[in-house]
Amino acid sequence: MSPLHSHGRADSSPEPAAVLVDAGGAVAALSRAAAELLGQEADALRGRPLRDLLPGLSVDLLTRSGTARLRQASGASVPVRFRVTHLPGSPYRLVLLTAASAADEAELSAALFRALLTQDRIGFVVRDTDLRVLAVNEVPTMPLLPDGSLLGTVMEPADVATAEARLREVLRTGVPAVAQEQHVRSLTQPTREWSFSVSVLRLEDPGGRPTGVAVLLTDATEQWLAAQRLRLRHQAAVSVGHSLDVRQTAQELADLLVPAFGSVGAVDLSEAVLEGDEPSRILGAGNLHLRRAAVRSSGGDWPNMLLKPGAPIPSFPDTPGLRAVQGGRTVVVDRAGVDDVLRDPSLVPLFVPKGARSLVLSPMVARGMLLGIIALWRTEEADPFTEQDAELLSEIAAHAALSVDNSRRYTREHRAAVTLQRRLLPRGPLLTTAVETAGTYQPAGGGAEIGGDWFDAIALPSLRVAMVVGDVVGHGLHASATMGRLRTAVQTLADLELPPDELLTHLDDLVARLSGEADPEHGDIVGGTCLFALYDPVSEQCTLASAGHPPPIVVSAEGTARPVRLHPGPPLGTGGHPFETTTVHLEPGSMLALFTDGMLDGGTSADVDAALESLAGKLAACHASGQPLDEAARSLVSGRAAAVDDTALLLARTRRLEPADVAEWTFPADLSAVGDARAAALGRLAQWGLDDLAFTTELIVSELVTNAMRYAGGPVGLRLIRDTVLICEVSDPSSTQPRLRRARATDEGGRGLFLVAQLSLRWGSRYTGTGKTIWTEQELTDSVSYT
Structure with a gap:
C-alpha cells in the first residue's frame, strides 16, 4: 500500500496565467489571471508580440520551459516561470506563466505535504469540516485511520467526545491546539491503548474560510505508561497502610491495583499474620496456610466461582513457579502456564476468572518472612503483563509488605493490651x-x-x-x-x-x-x-x-x-x-x-x-x-x-431489702442491758426460724455488746440482718478499733474477740460518722429457708 492516501487536492498551488501565442509570436488570447499578472486589459494585449511582454524572449525560445522577467504595464519587472506546450494540429502554442515567488511557495508547500504523508514517525491527518479524513499517513505504532472515516468508527465513544470537541473548537476559533494529551482506546484493536500528544491547525481557503483541520500526532504511549507507573507507585505510598488493621490494609492494596493495574485481583495473607503472629518460614507445596484477605474486580461484584474472602487457600502441588514466589520473586504466567501450576482441574474455577489472559504473582516479604501473595489477572480486553509490570508490582508489594507487617505487629500488641485490659476489669x-x-x-x-x-x-x-x-x-x-x-x-x-x-x-x-x-x-x-x-x-x-x-x-x-x-x-x-x-x-x-x-x-x-x-x-x-x-x-x-x-x-x-429481714435495737451503756440484747436477738432468730444459730449468736452478741458497754460507752446499737448469711452488727461511739489477740493461760480476759472470730464466718470493723461498727457473718444452715 502506498503511504499516500488522499482525496481532493494534495497541494494549494496558485492558478497559472495562460497565454495563447500564434505562429508569429503574437498574443492571440490570454486568461484573466494572465491579464492580472501583466497589469493590463486583455483586449489591449491581444496581437502584441510576446517579446514585448517578456523582453529577450524570441519565438524560437517558445519551444521549452524556463525562467524570464515579465514587464508589467507599470514598468515593473517580475520574475516568472514559464512552460510552453505545443497544441497538436494547431499553429498555436500555450504558455503558462507563474510568478516565481508563488511557484517557490507552492513547491515548498507540496514538498512539506509530501514529507508529512510519507514519514512514519509522526501521525498526520487532514480532515474536512465534517471531520472526515481527507489525507492520512501510515505509522506502524498508531492505529490506521481508513479513508473518509469519522472518529467514532475507530475510537471508544468516551474518547471520541474529547477529541471531537478539540477539533471543532479549532475549526470555530482558528486558535491552534498545541501538544495536548489525548487518550485513545481503539475499536479496531481492542487490546491497544495509546496516549498521543496532539496539535491541531485550522486550514483556510484564500478567502479565509475554514476548509478543515490538520492534525499532528506524536505517540506518547511509553511516557504515558511511565507516568501511570509513577502515579501508581505514589498512590501505593500514600493510600496503602493508613489502617493498622491487617485486613483493611490488604483491601486498600486490592483497591489500588484494580482496575488501575489489573482486571481481577486478590490479596492472600498468612493465617498467622491475620492473628498478629509471625508466619512460618517453611517453603514448599501442600498447605500454604494462606487465607484470602481481600478481593477486587473491575467488573464490580466478585465472580461467584472464584475463591471468596475469608476462605483458606487449598493445597498446591510443588512447582518451580510456586517455589520462586515463596522465595521472593514476582512471576508472570500466561493462561496455559496457570494450568501447569494448578495441575488440578477442580482448582481452575476457584482461581481463574472468565476471559483470563495473563497472571502475575508477587510475594509480600518483610524481614525474610512471606506475609502473603498478591495475585492479579488481566483479561482478554487488556494487554498481558510484561516484565516492566512485574518490576512495578514488586516495588508495590515490598511497600505493602512493610504496611502489613506493621499492622501485624500492632495486632499482636493490641491483642496483648486488650487481653490485659479485659483481665483487669471485672x-x-x-x-x-x-x-x-x-x-x-x-x-x-x-x-x-x-x-x-x-x-x-x-x-x-x-x-x-x-x-x-x-x-x-x-x-x-x-x-x-x-x-x-x-x-x-x-x-x-x-x-x-x-x-x-x-x-x-x-x-x-x-x-x-x-x-x-x-x-x-x-x-x-x-x-x-x-x-x-x-x-x-x-x-x-x-x-x-x-x-x-x-x-x-x-x-x-x-x-x-x-x-x-x-x-x-x-x-x-x-x-x-x-x-x-x-x-x-x-x-x-x-x-x-x-x-x-x-x-x-x-x-x-x-x-x-x-x-x-x-x-x-x-x-x-x-x-x-x-x-x-x-x-x-x-x-x-x-x-x-x-x-x-x-x-x-x-x-x-x-433491689428491695424486705424490712422483715432487718432488726435493730439500741441499749444504754449499762452492763445489765447485755441480757436484754441477748434476749432480743434470740427472739428474732426464733421468728426467722434460725434456732440452729441461737447458741453462737447469743455468744457473739454477748461478747460484742459487753465490750462496747465496758470500753466505749453508750448508746450501743445492735442490728441483725437476714440474707444468705446472718449478719450481726454492734455499734458504739468509740473510734478505737478492736484488736484480735491470743490470751495467755493466766490472763483473766482478752478471749472475747478471739471467740467471736472462731464462731463467725468472717468479722470486721468500720468507722461511722459517730464511732465504729463491728460486724460478723454466720453461715446459714442448709435446712434454713425463707422467702
Missing part, C-alpha cells in the same frame, strides 16, 4: 440482695486503641456495695497497667470500709507516689479521675465522692433521669485538696449510671451539660423499656463505635 456482673450491676468497656475508635478507663463493683459487709469508675491518663499498655494498680488499691481501701472521701484521699496519695516514680523521658504521665459510690441497702442511701470525674446519673423507679449534683475535688495526683461527699436516696428499682467522659461528646461546660442531658434521656428510655442491664450497657456503648476516647460504663439497679 469478669462479670455483681448480683446481691441489695443491688444488680452490669458494666462494659469499649476501647477508643471501636477497638483501635485501649486506654485506662475502668469500672468495678465491690460487695462489702452488711450488704453494702461499693461502685467505682475511673479514667487514667493516656492509652496503651502503660495506661492499662496503671489502671490495674489503681483498681487493686481501690479494692483494698474499700475492704477497709473507708468513707468515700477518705478513700479518694488515700488514692490521691498513691497516684502522687506513682507519678513521682514515672519516667518523664518516656512520656510516662500518671494521673486520672475517679468516682466512688457506696450504697447501703438498709438505709437506701448512696454516698458519693468525685476526684475530677463527671457526675453519675440517677434514674428513679418512676423513670425520671437526672445527674447527681456533686462537689468534685481535683483529679487524682494533685494532692493537698479535700474531697467532699454527697448522699442521695435510692429507692428500690432505681438505676444508677457511672461512666467515663468517653460517654460524653462535649468539650466545654455547656457541651458537657448537653451531653449529660442526652445521656440521661437514653438511660431513661432503657429503664422504661425494662431492658436487662447488660443489654442496656452494651447498647449505650456500642452506639459510640467512632468515639475518640475509650469508654467505661457501670449500671446498677437497686
Whole structure:
C-alpha cells in the first residue's frame, strides 16, 4: 500500500496565467489571471508580440520551459516561470506563466505535504469540516485511520467526545491546539491503548474560510505508561497502610491495583499474620496456610466461582513457579502456564476468572518472612503483563509488605493490651440482695486503641456495695497497667470500709507516689479521675465522692433521669485538696449510671451539660423499656463505635431489702442491758426460724455488746440482718478499733474477740460518722429457708 492516501487536492498551488501565442509570436488570447499578472486589459494585449511582454524572449525560445522577467504595464519587472506546450494540429502554442515567488511557495508547500504523508514517525491527518479524513499517513505504532472515516468508527465513544470537541473548537476559533494529551482506546484493536500528544491547525481557503483541520500526532504511549507507573507507585505510598488493621490494609492494596493495574485481583495473607503472629518460614507445596484477605474486580461484584474472602487457600502441588514466589520473586504466567501450576482441574474455577489472559504473582516479604501473595489477572480486553509490570508490582508489594507487617505487629500488641485490659476489669456482673450491676468497656475508635478507663463493683459487709469508675491518663499498655494498680488499691481501701472521701484521699496519695516514680523521658504521665459510690441497702442511701470525674446519673423507679449534683475535688495526683461527699436516696428499682467522659461528646461546660442531658434521656428510655442491664450497657456503648476516647460504663439497679429481714435495737451503756440484747436477738432468730444459730449468736452478741458497754460507752446499737448469711452488727461511739489477740493461760480476759472470730464466718470493723461498727457473718444452715 502506498503511504499516500488522499482525496481532493494534495497541494494549494496558485492558478497559472495562460497565454495563447500564434505562429508569429503574437498574443492571440490570454486568461484573466494572465491579464492580472501583466497589469493590463486583455483586449489591449491581444496581437502584441510576446517579446514585448517578456523582453529577450524570441519565438524560437517558445519551444521549452524556463525562467524570464515579465514587464508589467507599470514598468515593473517580475520574475516568472514559464512552460510552453505545443497544441497538436494547431499553429498555436500555450504558455503558462507563474510568478516565481508563488511557484517557490507552492513547491515548498507540496514538498512539506509530501514529507508529512510519507514519514512514519509522526501521525498526520487532514480532515474536512465534517471531520472526515481527507489525507492520512501510515505509522506502524498508531492505529490506521481508513479513508473518509469519522472518529467514532475507530475510537471508544468516551474518547471520541474529547477529541471531537478539540477539533471543532479549532475549526470555530482558528486558535491552534498545541501538544495536548489525548487518550485513545481503539475499536479496531481492542487490546491497544495509546496516549498521543496532539496539535491541531485550522486550514483556510484564500478567502479565509475554514476548509478543515490538520492534525499532528506524536505517540506518547511509553511516557504515558511511565507516568501511570509513577502515579501508581505514589498512590501505593500514600493510600496503602493508613489502617493498622491487617485486613483493611490488604483491601486498600486490592483497591489500588484494580482496575488501575489489573482486571481481577486478590490479596492472600498468612493465617498467622491475620492473628498478629509471625508466619512460618517453611517453603514448599501442600498447605500454604494462606487465607484470602481481600478481593477486587473491575467488573464490580466478585465472580461467584472464584475463591471468596475469608476462605483458606487449598493445597498446591510443588512447582518451580510456586517455589520462586515463596522465595521472593514476582512471576508472570500466561493462561496455559496457570494450568501447569494448578495441575488440578477442580482448582481452575476457584482461581481463574472468565476471559483470563495473563497472571502475575508477587510475594509480600518483610524481614525474610512471606506475609502473603498478591495475585492479579488481566483479561482478554487488556494487554498481558510484561516484565516492566512485574518490576512495578514488586516495588508495590515490598511497600505493602512493610504496611502489613506493621499492622501485624500492632495486632499482636493490641491483642496483648486488650487481653490485659479485659483481665483487669471485672469478669462479670455483681448480683446481691441489695443491688444488680452490669458494666462494659469499649476501647477508643471501636477497638483501635485501649486506654485506662475502668469500672468495678465491690460487695462489702452488711450488704453494702461499693461502685467505682475511673479514667487514667493516656492509652496503651502503660495506661492499662496503671489502671490495674489503681483498681487493686481501690479494692483494698474499700475492704477497709473507708468513707468515700477518705478513700479518694488515700488514692490521691498513691497516684502522687506513682507519678513521682514515672519516667518523664518516656512520656510516662500518671494521673486520672475517679468516682466512688457506696450504697447501703438498709438505709437506701448512696454516698458519693468525685476526684475530677463527671457526675453519675440517677434514674428513679418512676423513670425520671437526672445527674447527681456533686462537689468534685481535683483529679487524682494533685494532692493537698479535700474531697467532699454527697448522699442521695435510692429507692428500690432505681438505676444508677457511672461512666467515663468517653460517654460524653462535649468539650466545654455547656457541651458537657448537653451531653449529660442526652445521656440521661437514653438511660431513661432503657429503664422504661425494662431492658436487662447488660443489654442496656452494651447498647449505650456500642452506639459510640467512632468515639475518640475509650469508654467505661457501670449500671446498677437497686433491689428491695424486705424490712422483715432487718432488726435493730439500741441499749444504754449499762452492763445489765447485755441480757436484754441477748434476749432480743434470740427472739428474732426464733421468728426467722434460725434456732440452729441461737447458741453462737447469743455468744457473739454477748461478747460484742459487753465490750462496747465496758470500753466505749453508750448508746450501743445492735442490728441483725437476714440474707444468705446472718449478719450481726454492734455499734458504739468509740473510734478505737478492736484488736484480735491470743490470751495467755493466766490472763483473766482478752478471749472475747478471739471467740467471736472462731464462731463467725468472717468479722470486721468500720468507722461511722459517730464511732465504729463491728460486724460478723454466720453461715446459714442448709435446712434454713425463707422467702
